[in-house]
Amino acid sequence: MFDPASRFTQALAPDALTTIPSALNALNRAIHECERTRADIERDPAVLLLARHLGRLALENRPAQADLRRTCIEAAAAIDRTPLLLTLARRGVGYDADAKASFHAEGRKAMTRLAGALGLKRGEYRVRSNQAGIAVSGDVSLDTAELYIQLELGCMGPGNEVMFRNVDGSRGGRNNWASLSELLDPERFAQRIHRELRLTTTPATSEPLLA
Incomplete structure (x- = not known):
């Protein structure tokens, strides 16, 4: 069902989006609605609020930036060593x-x-x-x-x-x-x-x- 107001409602009360996948899914839906209504994705308030909520989930109780980068480097190296x-x-x-x-x-x-x-x-x-x-x-x-x-x-x-x-x-x-x-x-x-x-x-x- 097409509801162009749903992204604003969810952006105003995102507390139910407690995981990165759920928050990312909501953000993707908001972007899709912007595309359907020809709204400016870069300036849409719902998209920006949902993106910031996603960013907070990625920061709260997560490893430090340096640790994440080191883990990515190690993972990429392991993949390169494996045919x-x-x-x-x-x-x-x-x-x-x-x-x-x-x-x-x-x-x-x-x-x-x-x-x-x-x-x-x-x-x-x-x-x-x-x-x-x-x-x-x-x-x-x-x-x-x-x-x-x-x-x-x-x-x-x-x-x-x-x-x-x-x-x-x-x-x-x-x-x-x-x-x-x-x-x-x-x-x-x-x-x-x-x-x-x-x-x-x-x-x-x-x-x-x-x-």
């Missing part, structure tokens, strides 16, 4: 188009690095991406004449995000499982794949990429 694929696997990508797009982009990069570690040359392998439905991650795959590798989240649970098997014509061999962390160390994973599947290609010998 994006691992972060996406932990949080999931279902019903999140941006996260899912990142998963497929990073998955293709990881598969391409693995192809190099397996000693495969351009034209000897294909990296493909299947988006599937919005509720699931879909999968990223690497296939050759004798090998099929698939990355998918959630299918077999944590620690089994990667499936690999031999391919013999139209038939596939027994499924083998590996963790996403193994995929992120392509040289070591390539050695395992060669050992267990007895591939004819020669694995690369460069230094492993750190996860």
